[in-house]
Amino acid sequence: MTTAEGAAGDLPAAPDAARAAHRSPAIRRMAGALRAGETGAWRWSARVAVVLPTAALAFCVAVLAVKAAPAIGVNGLGFFTHSAYKIGSAYAPTVYTNGIAHPKGSAYGVLALIVGTLQSSVIALVVALPVSLGCAFALTERLPRWVSRPLGFAIELLAGIPSVVLGLWGVLTFGPILANNVYPAIARHMPNVPVLDWFRGTPGRGEGLLTGGLVLSLMIVPIITATTADLFRQVPPLPKEGAEALGMTDWEVAHRVTIPWVRAGIIGATALGLGRALGETIVLAMTTGSINRIAPNIFGSMSTFAAEIVTQLSSSLTDATGFAVATLAEMALVLAVISVLVNLVARWIVTRTSRLGGPVGSGV
Amino acid sequence: MADDASTTSPQVAPAVTEAKLAPGPVDPVLAAIDPDRGRPADAVVTRGLTLRFGEKTILSSIDMQFARGSITALIGPTGSGKSTFLRTLNRMNDKVQGFRYEGDVLLDGASIWTPGLDLLNLRRRVGMLFQRPNPFPMSIRDNVVAGVKAHRIAKGKQLDVVAEQRLREVGLWDSVKDRLGDSPFRLSGGQQQLLCLARALAVGPEVLLLDEPTSSLDPISTEYVEALLRQLAPALTLIVVTHNLAQARRVSHHTMFFYDGHLVEHGPTDDLFERPKDPQTERYVTGRIG
Numbered sequence: 001m002t003t004a005e006g007a008a009g010d011l012p013a014a015p016d017a018a019r020a021a022h023r024s025p026a027i028r029r030m031a032g033a034l035r036a037g038e039t040g041a042w043r044w045s046a047r048v049a050v051v052l053p054t055a056a057l058a059f060c061v062a063v064l065a066v067k068a069a070p071a072i073g074v075n076g077l078g079f080f081t082h083s084a085y086k087i088g089s090a091y092a093p094t095v096y097t098n099g100i101a102h103p104k105g106s107a108y109g110v111l112a113l114i115v116g117t118l119q120s121s122v123i124a125l126v127v128a129l130p131v132s133l134g135c136a137f138a139l140t141e142r143l144p145r146w147v148s149r150p151l152g153f154a155i156e157l158l159a160g161i162p163s164v165v166l167g168l169w170g171v172l173t174f175g176p177i178l179a180n181n182v183y184p185a186i187a188r189h190m191p192n193v194p195v196l197d198w199f200r201g202t203p204g205r206g207e208g209l210l211t212g213g214l215v216l217s218l219m220i221v222p223i224i225t226a227t228t229a230d231l232f233r234q235v236p237p238l239p240k241e242g243a244e245a246l247g248m249t250d251w252e253v254a255h256r257v258t259i260p261w262v263r264a265g266i267i268g269a270t271a272l273g274l275g276r277a278l279g280e281t282i283v284l285a286m287t288t289g290s291i292n293r294i295a296p297n298i299f300g301s302m303s304t305f306a307a308e309i310v311t312q313l314s315s316s317l318t319d320a321t322g323f324a325v326a327t328l329a330e331m332a333l334v335l336a337v338i339s340v341l342v343n344l345v346a347r348w349i350v351t352r353t354s355r356l357g358g359p360v361g362s363g364v
Numbered sequence: 365m366a367d368d369a370s371t372t373s374p375q376v377a378p379a380v381t382e383a384k385l386a387p388g389p390v391d392p393v394l395a396a397i398d399p400d401r402g403r404p405a406d407a408v409v410t411r412g413l414t415l416r417f418g419e420k421t422i423l424s425s426i427d428m429q430f431a432r433g434s435i436t437a438l439i440g441p442t443g444s445g446k447s448t449f450l451r452t453l454n455r456m457n458d459k460v461q462g463f464r465y466e467g468d469v470l471l472d473g474a475s476i477w478t479p480g481l482d483l484l485n486l487r488r489r490v491g492m493l494f495q496r497p498n499p500f501p502m503s504i505r506d507n508v509v510a511g512v513k514a515h516r517i518a519k520g521k522q523l524d525v526v527a528e529q530r531l532r533e534v535g536l537w538d539s540v541k542d543r544l545g546d547s548p549f550r551l552s553g554g555q556q557q558l559l560c561l562a563r564a565l566a567v568g569p570e571v572l573l574l575d576e577p578t579s580s581l582d583p584i585s586t587e588y589v590e591a592l593l594r595q596l597a598p599a600l601t602l603i604v605v606t607h608n609l610a611q612a613r614r615v616s617h618h619t620m621f622f623y624d625g626h627l628v629e630h631g632p633t634d635d636l637f638e639r640p641k642d643p644q645t646e647r648y649v650t651g652r653i654g
């Protein structure tokens with residue numbers, strides 16, 4: 001560490017050096033020691049920052065695996081091929097399978113939860129992605145500053161609304177409104193042909209897959225919008241002007257130049273939103289009807305992994321053998337694995353598509 | 365100002381310009397099938413064009429004619445309004461905050477600000493090449509045909525034909541024919557600029573605006589682009605902004621000198637450089653201002 005003395009002597013003093021020159025040598029030494037300590041602390045905090053999340057993740061997965069171990073063996077592969085959540089009889093004598101204790105008649109299967117989690121996330125994403133891109137485009141390219149500033153702020157506020165509030169609104173207001181005014185029209189006008197007949201059926205009271213997916217999309221729109229708007233701001237003006245000068249419409253400029261320029265980043269933002277959707281719990285527990293089954297149509301009630309875990313927790317704790325809780329841990333483990341897999345796929349897509357992306361913001 | 369000189373088309377320009385650019389004898393048969401037959405001799409005309417950003421006047425009352433098939437160089441010190449003028453001609457300035465204009469710009473005799481005019485088609489007819497290459501984030505082939513697709517000039521297999529033809533036209537075909545599906549960002553700067561030129565040419569413009577097209581290129585690429593521009597000239601009307609006075613002399617038939625918010629002088633390039641009428645022009649072309 002160099003002291004200010006020498007520097008202040010022969011070179012034109014930098015502002016800091018000039019100030020330091022007025023202090024006594026003792027104070028200067030102390031300041032020097034402090035700064036050295038600061039550097040050390042900084043280095044250490046960086047190390048901790050790197051290690052901590054990784055360690056936390058590993059610890060989490062390890063604990064889950066240990067807790068889930070008894071259930072994994074007993075539930076077997078059948079766990080993934082049917083749908084059930086039966087704790088079993090608390091009064092009948094305990095049964096042993098491969099030496100693991102569980103109540104008589106217990107049965108668990110998560111097929112519907114896997115399907116439901118993917119379905120609700122996909123619906124949320126399919127709705128949220130175009131809305132978010134449109135919002136981000138309007139915020140960055142279309143609206144005057146005095147509109148886009150407060151609007152951007154409002155969208156960010158939406159991200160801060162506790163999900164339980166959104167869930168309550170979804171089940172009390174949003175769902176019923178849709179079920180009364182929108183869903184019947186969709187159901188009536190969809191032709192009765194394969195695939196599309198999935199959009200037919202009784203809308204019910206608005207608790208189900210579509211309502212859940214739509215409320216979920218409201219939660220991820222702010223995430224994707226904010227990230228994408230930042231990305232759009234990084235696109236240099238020159239390629240966009242080139243496209244305009246070639247006689248492209250604003251829409252063509254967005255779709256052929258601006259969006260592809262940051263395509264990799266948009267996929268990253270989408271993966272972020274998808275991660276949120278896969279793990280979202282309370283909104284889905286409140287708005288989907290929470291029934292462990294595959295929805296018969298898009299309006300039907302169903303459940304997802306996270307929602308099922310939270311709704312089954314208290315009853316599972318009553319299982320004296322602890323088998324229900326072990327199964328919950330297994331479910332959590334499966335959810336974690338699904339999330340990781342989805343992220344890996346997103347990464348893979350990013351590396352594939354960044355090949356033709358812009359030199360900036362493409363993550364290469 | 366040298367109004368008499370400016371109205372002269374390059375075909376009857378002074379012998380020295382003529383010799384340098386060698387347009388060749390006028391073939392009566394070619395003249396008869398000339399697609400420009402019956403069109404105004406001037407592709408672009410500006411009438412009392414005044415350009416402002418907010419309260420600041422950038423250029424005032426520019427009257428100028430750009431003869432069809434000629435190359436006009438725009439010279440002048442930094443900030444003299446060359447880019448502003450150029451970007452007005454394809455209406456790129458229209459959406460710039462505070463931009464205002466008076467007067468008019470005529471393309472083939474019709475105002476570019478005619479109400480209800482198809483702006484996209486105007487930009488197809490008046491192409492632009494920028495100071496730095498600006499390829500789009502898509503494959504090399506898709507770059508060339510991006511405008512063609514947008515204007516629905518060709519589709520399907522025809523696009524490959526267009527891509528090859530335009531890449532050949534700019535001399536890029538041989539170096540990229542094996543990597544048409546690759547990213548354009550791995551091409552050299554000069555190659556990227558040629559790609560952008562191919563892209564601009566692909567939509568069949570009548571006028572091409574070039575804002576310092578070679579300022580980011582090395583001398584060899586610059587020379588190549590200049591040669592290309594000279595080849596394009598009879599079919600296209602070119603307007604080139606350049607800081608490189610030697611380049612202006614090498615490629616252009618006409619030169620306009622902007623200084624201090626005015627079009628100080630314009631005329632046949634050799635006249636302007638050899639026999640400038642205005643003392644400011646003389647000082648600029650001899651390297652004493654700017």
Ligand SMILES: Nc1ncnc2c1ncn2[C@@H]1O[C@H](COP(=O)(O)OP(=O)(O)OP(=O)(O)O)[C@@H](O)[C@H]1O
Pocket residue numbers: 417422440441442443444445446447448449460461462
């Ligand atoms: N969007 C704008 N808003 C306000 N003033 C502008 C804007 N664009 C350009 N100007 C001003 O207009 C004047 C002319 O700029 P212009 O870019 O046309 O100069 P130029 O001759 O092309 O310069 P250079 O040779 O450096 O490219 C400059 O004083 C510039 O500050």
Ligand SMILES: [Mg+2]
Pocket residue numbers: 446447448575
């Ligand atoms: Mg300029």
